[in-house]
Amino acid sequence: MRRRFEKYPHQVPAALRKDGSPRVPGLEVTFLFGELWLGMMPNSLKARDLPRDPRFNVRANPGSGGTTGDGDARIGGRAVAVTDATPLARFAAEAGPPLPFHLFRHLFRVELSEVVRTGVEGEELVVGIWHPGRPPRTVRRGNGDGPPHEEGS
Template identity: 60%
Template sequence: MHTNWAAFTAAEPELARTVEQRFAAYTHHVLATLRRDGSPRTTGLEVRFSDGELWLGMMPDSLKALDLRRDPRFALQANPGEDTGMGGGDVRIGGRAVEIAAGDAETRARYAEEAEPPEQFHLFRTELTEVVRTSVEDEKYLVVQVWKPGEPVRTLRRT
């Protein structure tokens, strides 16, 4: 089961706000895709949250775009930053990327207004399968929050 960013935000507004803040803290993040042989590929990426969607924009014919065209599954991790404090925690999103066709000029133009991509670009909207936040609480507990579509957030605490 999967859903878009708007549905996640409606279901879990506090966690969604925290996730967006973590992504907003830095420009570049890490995207994992699957190569043709099934092995993982990690690359840098900028993301956008707008119109109730999480968007992934890419250079023309980039390997990550070609990976997603072949197998839409991805994992996206927010840049943890330069310090070890991990303010806001470590945030990861898993899901499927759905390419917006070049013929969908309206959607691509709305994205381009905010993101200023190159003249030619790949654009994917995301369908979420999982959102995970890992943080430290009271300097002694590792707290893992896991959300999946159709389920409430599950919180695990470890010492």
């Protein structure tokens, strides 16, 4: 899953505006210190949205043409604002190029609540789902000849 997000630098997040509607701007995600981080430019609207309501989803960039052979990847969770100077400086020192950290003034550490990978195998849509503290599960949906079924059920 991590490789899927690192394949392209820009991803597609969704956060909630003040009125509850989704905001879907571009975003770069960074894997560092064994965690996922979201860095944002000064006064960006998404950086204002997340402290008010930290719930978000990020869909990995599908690449040119809108599809990839390795399926679709999405993560969801809470974005926790990092404001202490020590972790900010550590992040800036470790992230380095190509991440233009000097442009970022808002940093969020991700607390994952869901990881989903969707792909096609034969004539089935296969959805892999993971939530912290639970084993991963797989749901398969056929070509309309029966209900979705979960592996092992």
